[in-house]
Amino acid sequence: MDGAQTPYRIVIAGAGYAGLRATLRLSARLDEGSGVELTLVDRRDHHQVLTEVARVAGGARPAGETRIPLARVLDERVRFVRTGVTGFDLAGRRLLTEHGPLPYARLVLALGSRPNDFGIPGLAERALTLWSVDDARRVLAAVDAQMAAAVAAPDPGERRRRMTVVIGGGGATGVELAGELAEELPRLAERHALPPDDCAVVLIDAGPTILGGSSPELIARATAILADLGVAVRTDARIARASAEGFVLESGETIAGGVFVWAGGVKVPDIVARSGLPVGHNGRVKVDRYLRALDHPAIFVAGDLASIPDPDTGRALLPTAQSALQQGETVATNLLAEIAGEELVPFSFLDKGFVVSVGGRSGVAEVGGRAFGGRPAQLLKHAIEWEYRQSVKRLRGWSPIGAGVARVQGR
Ligand SMILES: Cc1cc2nc3c(=O)[nH]c(=O)nc-3n(C[C@H](O)[C@H](O)[C@H](O)COP(=O)(O)OP(=O)(O)OC[C@H]3O[C@@H](n4cnc5c(N)ncnc54)[C@H](O)[C@@H]3O)c2cc1C
Numbered sequence: 001m002d003g004a005q006t007p008y009r010i011v012i013a014g015a016g017y018a019g020l021r022a023t024l025r026l027s028a029r030l031d032e033g034s035g036v037e038l039t040l041v042d043r044r045d046h047h048q049v050l051t052e053v054a055r056v057a058g059g060a061r062p063a064g065e066t067r068i069p070l071a072r073v074l075d076e077r078v079r080f081v082r083t084g085v086t087g088f089d090l091a092g093r094r095l096l097t098e099h100g101p102l103p104y105a106r107l108v109l110a111l112g113s114r115p116n117d118f119g120i121p122g123l124a125e126r127a128l129t130l131w132s133v134d135d136a137r138r139v140l141a142a143v144d145a146q147m148a149a150a151v152a153a154p155d156p157g158e159r160r161r162r163m164t165v166v167i168g169g170g171g172a173t174g175v176e177l178a179g180e181l182a183e184e185l186p187r188l189a190e191r192h193a194l195p196p197d198d199c200a201v202v203l204i205d206a207g208p209t210i211l212g213g214s215s216p217e218l219i220a221r222a223t224a225i226l227a228d229l230g231v232a233v234r235t236d237a238r239i240a241r242a243s244a245e246g247f248v249l250e251s252g253e254t255i256a257g258g259v260f261v262w263a264g265g266v267k268v269p270d271i272v273a274r275s276g277l278p279v280g281h282n283g284r285v286k287v288d289r290y291l292r293a294l295d296h297p298a299i300f301v302a303g304d305l306a307s308i309p310d311p312d313t314g315r316a317l318l319p320t321a322q323s324a325l326q327q328g329e330t331v332a333t334n335l336l337a338e339i340a341g342e343e344l345v346p347f348s349f350l351d352k353g354f355v356v357s358v359g360g361r362s363g364v365a366e367v368g369g370r371a372f373g374g375r376p377a378q379l380l381k382h383a384i385e386w387e388y389r390q391s392v393k394r395l396r397g398w399s400p401i402g403a404g405v406a407r408v409q410g411r
Pocket of ligand 1: 018048086113173269321322323
């Protein structure tokens with residue numbers, strides 16, 4: 001390690017699942033006298049519990065509950081800089097931010113991903129996204145505004161159009177949003193004195209099924225729950241463009257609605273795409289088995305940004321919170337190993353399963369190769385959310401091996 005620098009500066013960019021986990025682990029295990037300066041950078045002053053934002057869009061959870069203020073969870077030894085990351089000075093080992101450059105001995109890049117509209121014409125202008133708590137609030141506000149407009153619509157067809165939400169992308173995010181909105185729309189309609197039966201949610205996917213890549217049993221269960229909730233699922237329906245009227249499919253058919261949400265894919269932030277770091281699929285940064293950017297050993301990459309091959313499929317691991325957390329752990333372990341002069345450990349993903357809530361009372365899950373659905377899956381989702389929140393609180397000052405023992409003394 002670069003022992004010449006004092007203090008030894010570790011800068012973590014991004015307080016999402018990967019970055020916050022790495023920060024909490026490091027701060028719990030580094031002693032005052034370690035000579036390490038730990039800086040966390042994020043443009044937000046809170047951590048977003050993204051896995052819960054579909055509930056915000058559906059009105060089932062207040063936005064504030066899905067934001068964890070960083071001041072409440074960070075150890076006082078962590079220097080938090082609230083600013084936007086604007087670029088990288090790779091040669092000079094500086095992270096460029098709106099507040100000026102931050103020099104580092106080691107950088108952890110954990111800036112997450114962005115919605116990818118795949119260049120589909122009109123999509124960026126016409127459709128909302130669901131990639132933050134604010135996005136979720138915008139979706140709910142847009143639905144409410146369309147309901148208000150529907151009250152004034154003289155034509156029943158126009159009224160129904162305004163009361164229809166169309167979601168592009170039948171992955172986990174699209175399915176969760178469809179389930180939440182299918183339950184919330186009729187309630188909103190009643191509040192606006194509109195006929196609840198006029199509401200509709202349409203979920204569109206270009207592939208042959210929703211939740212592509214999942215087991216047939218899980219897909220069948222999710223499809224059945226959505227049907228019970230009244231969601232119209234359209235598969236093999238590729239969106240060619242978005243117009244003022246709706247999503248225009250390659251077949252020429254227009255799926256009309258009042259609110260459009262795109263949940264069809266992700267890409268890396270532009271600043272990472274043009275950073276000069278080696279990139280792979282979808283612009284994700286290629287890393288070695290210790291999660292260091294290829295050819296840039298001073299930079300660790302974790303979470304949605306990292307392109308990590310799945311040993312089973314050879315394809316990049318899916319961008320999930322579960323995987324981001326595990327990568328945050330590995331990065332913290334390896335930073336500590338470097339400081340202690342020990343060997344780094346390779347990252348290995350432990351797939352604990354997959355769970356998707358479908359509405360407020362049901363869901364689907366696959367754990368240990370067994371698919372199940374209904375209330376137990378929804379309860380499992382709640383349990384995971386609860387456990388995650390507890391882990392964020394508990395990690396502050398917590399050491400897995402024993403107080404003091406695992407704390408790194410000096411470099
Ligand atoms: C609606 C939704 C539901 C999901 N549900 C699940 C689920 O149930 N299970 C699951 O495993 N995964 C789920 N995911 C995926 C999961 O949320 C992501 O894989 C995970 O958040 C990735 O973690 P990360 O640390 O890489 O990035 P993030 O958690 O996105 O964190 C990135 C951080 O970087 C900050 N940042 C970004 N750019 C800048 C910049 N330029 N300057 C300063 N700060 C910046 C952001 O503010 C953010 O705090 C869901 C995602 C969404 C959107």
